[in-house]
Amino acid sequence: MTVFRHILWGYELTYPDHWIHQEVQDADAFVATLDALEPYYSGPDAGQLLVRGEWNWQRQLIEPVWNHHIGMLAGMMGAKQVGSAPWKLGEAVGLEAEIVLPKKDNQRLWTGILMKDFRVLHFMVTHPKEARDQVEPVLTKIISSLRFPNRILGSKASPEGLPLPPGYKPVDPKSILTDVSDPENWRAYSGTSGIGALQAFYLREVPIHNWEMEEYAPFPGPSELGFARLQLRRGTLKIMLGMLPYDPLGAGTITPSSPANVVFKIT
Structure with missing residues (x-):
């Protein structure tokens, strides 16, 4: 397993050695193949995890941050929310939701946010619906490995x-x-x-x-x-x-x- 450490946002994730980490604009992507970053790629190794940090200096409550996140996502994807549920990993707390995409779209979309002190991490998982049994356990394990170490060496x-x-x-x-x-x-x-x-x-x-x-x-x-x-x-x-x-x-x-x-x- 490979440990990814984000020296700026101060978190780490562990992912399989054969997977790939790639920076995508202001987010970090984790995929089994670079082809999975292409829209509507449907190969057997399809699926991706995107993680993006946000600075919450006001320490806003999680609900308005979540509502803004969901509103942006719905606007981009033409998606509908199917309710949200509390989410907690270690000391980080937040919300998660399964998102319903238009019927013509064969993709599954899950999203969640976690808050730790001034930091908010946005997570988004997408993959073809038929690939869920193969990719969901791997992505769940990567997300569950989230840690916020007191210090990340390298600066x-x-x-x-x-x-x-x-x-x-x-x-x-x-x-x-x-x-x-x-x-x-x-x-x-x-x-x-x-x-x-x-x-x-x-x-x-x-x-x-x-x-x-x-x-x-x-x-x-x-x-x-x-x-x-x-x-x-x-x-x-x-x-x-x-x-x-x-x-x-x-x-x-x-x-x-x-x-x-x-x-x-x-x-």
Whole structure:
């Protein structure tokens, strides 16, 4: 069995060695073959599990989060809900439902969400109806393996000892910030992870790296900052860290799942 660890959202799943993990936009897919990612693939190894994280800084109750999730899903799939049921895995709680698709569709659709502190994980399972006996036990076992370890190894740190998300590269601060008058006190890292996932990463990793968090302004949030901000201290060293969302298409549209760069000022 292979263990998948999401270093940003802070969870892990175990899946069969012959299965494949693939990133699909802002979600993680688990399939027996890449063909299973194709719409309406009906081979003997059809079926997929999609997992997507969401940052719930307000700690909304599960019901409004669920209603929004189901509404989005129904709109995309033309589906009808057949009621929902409570769902619990370890310390995570949520709801699940079997979804009725239009009669012309031969697919089975199951979905669920689980909430753990500020994190919400969205699960979606699809497969041909005739493949249920073969694929459902495997998918159920993968989902049931969900864990939220206290620490996931693999993150690197800046020279100042600040944790860095995977895939982020150092860049000139002026390439991200246009009003830097003291660039020697600034550091900048460019990457493509969503701003919600970055907030999950830093709120978990900051205390592990022995930083004290003095202030946290979430994004989206009650302030009009337009980005997420952390005020950190370790001994006499103080850092103001910002996670700055951007639109990779250049249209200026920013959402709670937009990618973000990381910048911080040392004082």
